[in-house]
Amino acid sequence: MKSGMIAAETLFDALSAGDEGGRDLTAYAENFNDSWLYEELYKSRNFGPAMHKFGTILGGAFNFIDQNLFSIPVTLHDDKPDYAEMKLASECPVIEYPKPDGVISFDKSSSVFLSFTNHEENQPCHLKLTDASIPMTSNLQKFAEPAQRFCPAGVYEIVEDDDGSQRFQINSQNCVHCKTCDIKDPAQNITWVTPEGGGGPNYPNM
Ligand code: SF4
Numbered sequence: 001m002k003s004g005m006i007a008a009e010t011l012f013d014a015l016s017a018g019d020e021g022g023r024d025l026t027a028y029a030e031n032f033n034d035s036w037l038y039e040e041l042y043k044s045r046n047f048g049p050a051m052h053k054f055g056t057i058l059g060g061a062f063n064f065i066d067q068n069l070f071s072i073p074v075t076l077h078d079d080k081p082d083y084a085e086m087k088l089a090s091e092c093p094v095i096e097y098p099k100p101d102g103v104i105s106f107d108k109s110s111s112v113f114l115s116f117t118n119h120e121e122n123q124p125c126h127l128k129l130t131d132a133s134i135p136m137t138s139n140l141q142k143f144a145e146p147a148q149r150f151c152p153a154g155v156y157e158i159v160e161d162d163d164g165s166q167r168f169q170i171n172s173q174n175c176v177h178c179k180t181c182d183i184k185d186p187a188q189n190i191t192w193v194t195p196e197g198g199g200g201p202n203y204p205n206m
Helices: 002-016 026-033 036-045 047-069 106-116 136-142 181-184
Strands: 127-130 158-162 166-170 190-192
Touching: 002 026, 002 036, 026 036, 106 190, 136 166, 181 190
Parallel strands: none
Antiparallel strands: 127 190, 158 166
């Protein structure tokens, strides 16, 4: 939210200064670097890499010291991109999650409903597959098609047709624009592009 506010303020300044098209927004980087958001993100830069490198206990201790006692003057890096860290489905136990109870846990469609996500009808799908065959021919076998699980909005489904055949379905109208699929798909086959008409989540109660 803060980065969006900085973008709006930068645009406002550009328009107020007579840049009617708002084309020169190079001040955004400087405004971002001067904000509390940059400071906060910089302070927590080691959080993920420390957990990945040292494990939950040592990594947690590292982060506690780094964030609460004194700043450790190193910057850790993850060597592998996140999508390349995914384990094969055959190496993982099948987890049977309890059904949402509607009190403290909720199904995905009720949560998507609360986001007031809306996309104009009949627009091209804004979730592009580089190779439309990969979900069924590769991702399904190797990773049990993980997009079904990592997408928080239930956009990706493996559906069964009347003849028993399975296919990959994209319910793009439910997308809440988190871009997880673009980042996490192990085949790097999904590209999120801006949908038409400014559609997307609205979060009216925030
Ligand atoms: S951007 Fe997020 S909500 Fe949209 S399809 Fe990808 S994972 Fe799902």
